[in-house]
Amino acid sequence: MTKLGQWLWGLALLGSAWAALALGPLGPRVPPPCRQVLLPLPVYLLVAFGCYSLATVGYRLATFNDCEEAAAELQEHIGAARADLRRRGLQF
Amino acid sequence: MAAGAADKVSVLLPTYNERENLPLVVWLLARSFETSGYNFEIIVIDDGSPDGTQEVAEQLVKIYGSDKILLRPRAKKLGLGTAYIHGMKHATGNFIVIMDADLSHHPKFIAEFIRKQKEGNFDIVSGTRYKGNGGVYGWDLKRKLISRGANFLTQVLLRPGASDLTGSFRLYKKEVLQKLMEKCVSKGYVFQMEMIVRARQLGYTIGEVPISFVDRVYGESKLGGNEIVSFLKGLLTLFATT
Numbered sequence: 001m002t003k004l005g006q007w008l009w010g011l012a013l014l015g016s017a018w019a020a021l022a023l024g025p026l027g028p029r030v031p032p033p034c035r036q037v038l039l040p041l042p043v044y045l046l047v048a049f050g051c052y053s054l055a056t057v058g059y060r061l062a063t064f065n066d067c068e069e070a071a072a073e074l075q076e077h078i079g080a081a082r083a084d085l086r087r088r089g090l091q092f
Numbered sequence: 093m094a095a096g097a098a099d100k101v102s103v104l105l106p107t108y109n110e111r112e113n114l115p116l117v118v119w120l121l122a123r124s125f126e127t128s129g130y131n132f133e134i135i136v137i138d139d140g141s142p143d144g145t146q147e148v149a150e151q152l153v154k155i156y157g158s159d160k161i162l163l164r165p166r167a168k169k170l171g172l173g174t175a176y177i178h179g180m181k182h183a184t185g186n187f188i189v190i191m192d193a194d195l196s197h198h199p200k201f202i203a204e205f206i207r208k209q210k211e212g213n214f215d216i217v218s219g220t221r222y223k224g225n226g227g228v229y230g231w232d233l234k235r236k237l238i239s240r241g242a243n244f245l246t247q248v249l250l251r252p253g254a255s256d257l258t259g260s261f262r263l264y265k266k267e268v269l270q271k272l273m274e275k276c277v278s279k280g281y282v283f284q285m286e287m288i289v290r291a292r293q294l295g296y297t298i299g300e301v302p303i304s305f306v307d308r309v310y311g312e313s314k315l316g317g318n319e320i321v322s323f324l325k326g327l328l329t330l331f332a333t334t
Contacts, residue, residue: 003250004332053244061240065227070304074198081119088155090115090148 018042100131101202102185102266105193106175107136109143113195118152118161121199128203135162135179136193139169173283177273180266188264194308197261204301205263214299216291217263220256226302242323249331250289254298257285258323261303268296281319282326289334 191197
């Protein structure tokens with residue numbers, strides 16, 4: 001199954017479970033306090049996922065390494081390479 | 093460090109207008125292989141660069157020998173995927189390393205790739221900018237944000253089992269790369285992504301090594317609106333078809 005298919009399956013499964021409990025035939029049997037939580041649950045989950053995404057991307061952005069040393073080392077290596085290649089007769 | 097005598101690494105270097113960088117990257121490659129002791133060859137696939145890349149490559153053949161530097165030019169710019177296919181035909185190593193010739197990938201990491209490969213007999217070892225000591229140099233905040241955001245989206249949608257999908261510094265077992273090349277159809281960034289996704293589908297194992305990516309020292313780095321759009325298109329295509 002494609003990744004899209006997996007997502008659709010998952011959403012359909014969760015969605016129908018939610019619909020059955022919150023709106024459908026099982027509705028009256030769910031105690032009212034639970035139903036109050038259940039009704040806006042999809043929206044809560046969506047918001048929670050959004051927050052998680054923002055927090056994750058933000059954290060990773062803040063901890064993205066700046067490789068200053070690697071850049072300095074590369075410059076050094078480039079200098080050495082130039083000198084050695086010139087010595088061996090390369091015309092740049 | 094003692095190296096397996098049977099191992100040979102073929103490095104594929106697709107080039108287009110890399111006259112400035114090619115000698116430097118070849119020098120760094122040769123030096124790091126001499127240090128690590130692995131047998132190697134460098135296959136330069138130049139797509140008819142007008143800046144004289146081929147002329148400088150011929151000079152390098154004279155310096156390093158035609159068994160170490162193989163020139164396999166093509167007449168015009170034909171894209172990365174076909175460059176790899178073209179180069180692979182001439183590769184004699186059991187491992188193939190794919191990297192950029194613009195010095196953003198430092199050859200010193202190849203020895204670590206091989207060490208990693210030996211650890212778990214991985215089919216692919218991928219360099220990653222997103223883990224451990226990995227990172228980038230020369231990117232502003234906006235570029236980092238786009239990169240992190242795109243990576244997060246890709247991880248959520250594709251769950252690929254590797255942290256750096258758009259990077260192009262990787263080591264493959266030769267037969268694995270051959271198999272993957274038959275399956276992959278995308279271009280550009282998406283091509284690198286598809287390689288990993290297909291690899292997962294085919295049950296290949298992937299090891300990861302943190303790398304530092306130093307953005308182009310000479311020449312222009314490219315990330316425009318067009319690139320982002322084609323990345324998203326490619327991502328959604330892979331999402332819907334794999």
